[in-house]
Amino acid sequence: xxxxxxxxxxxxxxxxxxxxKFWSTNELKLPQTNYTIGIDEISVMQSKIKENPWPxxxxxxxxxxxxxxxxxxxxxxxxxxxxxxxxAWETEETIEKSExxxxxxxxFIEQPLKANDWEGMTYVKKKCKLPIIADESxxxxxxxxxxxxxxxxxxxxxxxxxxxxxxxxxxxxxxKHQLKTMIGCMTESSVGISNIAQLAPLLDYLDADGSLLLxxxxxxxxxxxxxxxxxxxxxxxxxxxxx
Numbered sequence: 001x002x003x004x005x006x007x008x009x010x011x012x013x014x015x016x017x018x019x020x021k022f023w024s025t026n027e028l029k030l031p032q033t034n035y036t037i038g039i040d041e042i043s044v045m046q047s048k049i050k051e052n053p054w055p056x057x058x059x060x061x062x063x064x065x066x067x068x069x070x071x072x073x074x075x076x077x078x079x080x081x082x083x084x085x086x087x088a089w090e091t092e093e094t095i096e097k098s099e100x101x102x103x104x105x106x107x108f109i110e111q112p113l114k115a116n117d118w119e120g121m122t123y124v125k126k127k128c129k130l131p132i133i134a135d136e137s138x139x140x141x142x143x144x145x146x147x148x149x150x151x152x153x154x155x156x157x158x159x160x161x162x163x164x165x166x167x168x169x170x171x172x173x174x175x176k177h178q179l180k181t182m183i184g185c186m187t188e189s190s191v192g193i194s195n196i197a198q199l200a201p202l203l204d205y206l207d208a209d210g211s212l213l214l215x216x217x218x219x220x221x222x223x224x225x226x227x228x229x230x231x232x233x234x235x236x237x238x239x240x241x242x243x
Contacts, residue, residue, distance in 0.1 A: 012236040024201035032227035033208040034058040055227040062088030085112040091120040098129040111135035121150035144173040153180030185210035194221030194237040
């Protein structure tokens, strides 16, 4: 991954262009990124939302009182919710919860079942009241086609698939199978987030808040403010290492 990014960055320096210009000149189609709220005491989760006003929140779930959490968080914000169930739900549980979550302003559910439960996910896709996005079930190019029957979209992570080049291939393949596309992140520095953001014009959804969750970021680059992606003037991915 590092060598691919170095080559792309070098070409950008020569061309005096931003990295994203190699595959997209559409500056208007930039999805907003969500802000992640991890599982915690409900009061703590509410406080995080109040302290970080954002248009879209990803809510991590996977405990017995999941619906209670979402209802409590909905009481403190009107923003869009995305749910990440982290493979913690069962088939009928997902379908039942989707009905309630749809009424609570949830946009989609990410990876409700275990990564290898293709039969269960195919059934859920038919019955669920909300779109279902693959995460753990989609880690490499070959997974995209399998996800077409079981999911409405895929969450692609550069750290898992191997970098920008394979991510571009996965996006192209997802489009061929009429899947929604999303790029996600780990808790990672602005180096990773800045490269993720270069793919934003190609996406339906974006999860690029990883550097915001760090106490000490090792670099500067693309920033996220109130859900919006802000690109620096530097060529390439815009990354600069801190001293």
